[in-house]
Amino acid sequence: MVTEGDPSALVRVLHLMILSFSWGMQLWMTFIAGFVLFRGVSRHTFGLVQSKLFPFYFYSVLGCAFLNLSIYAVYHPRELLSPSESLQISLFFICLILAAINAQWLSQSTTKTMLKMQAIEREHSLGDEVGRKEKQEAYKMLREKDPKYKALRHKFFRYHGLSSLCNLTCLVCNGVNLAYTGLQLAGL
Template structure:
């Protein structure tokens, strides 16, 4: 159901609000909260907090991406899309897809691998230190001695890297869409 008329003020406000909510949340989670936490709590506490925060974050991002795509699609009939609007629609869809992949696949798998690592670390008295540099040599020795730990660590970092890449791509999609919206404002 595409509407060819000008979007209502409510639709415009909703689109801007939902996109801004997603963007702000992404900036906070991606660039601020993790760096603050890792410097203030133990490694295992950091992992536990992230394991509770990320599912909520990714599902909220899925909801925002779905609403953004739905609002956009309602007021932009496919037959009448300009090049910029086609790009926007594709970016809304890509963001939705990436958020779903993170929420349903990568985040749970990354958390599972992290908990495997933490269990092995606890057996060796590790994980209670604050910051990434603390007891670095002990973690290096554990990696060299325990192939099960090394495999869990590789699995964690592979999945974490893919999840981070999806998150950054989704952040870029929303950033470009915010830019497109801002360039179409008639005034402040």
């Protein structure tokens, strides 16, 4: 059921809360949590924590994207969209698609690949160091000696890079939508 006109105060507050929750969560996971963990725990612990947090995170972003798109679409019929509203609904849709790709495919593929890499690293007494500087030479030698590990590492970074790109694009989409929504406020 498409609704024309202004949404109620409750709907506007709900929409703003969902959008700001999603964006804040994305900022935290992207720019704070990962860097804090990276510098404070071992590589394998870091990977384990991320493998547990990321599915929940990506499904949360997906749920928020679905709710944001749904609420926005109900109050903005396609036939009546202005160019800026068309952009905004497109950004909600892009975020929904990219969050779904991350939640359903990239997160799982990255985790499976990481766990295989960690098994090989454990065989070579690697993975307990904190940060990246320690034992760099040992990792380089492992890549040179073990073609399976080298292939897994390449696959991991490909999946991780795609996942990061999807995540950053969602972050930008939600940031633009949040800024646009903020600009539409009549006052504080």
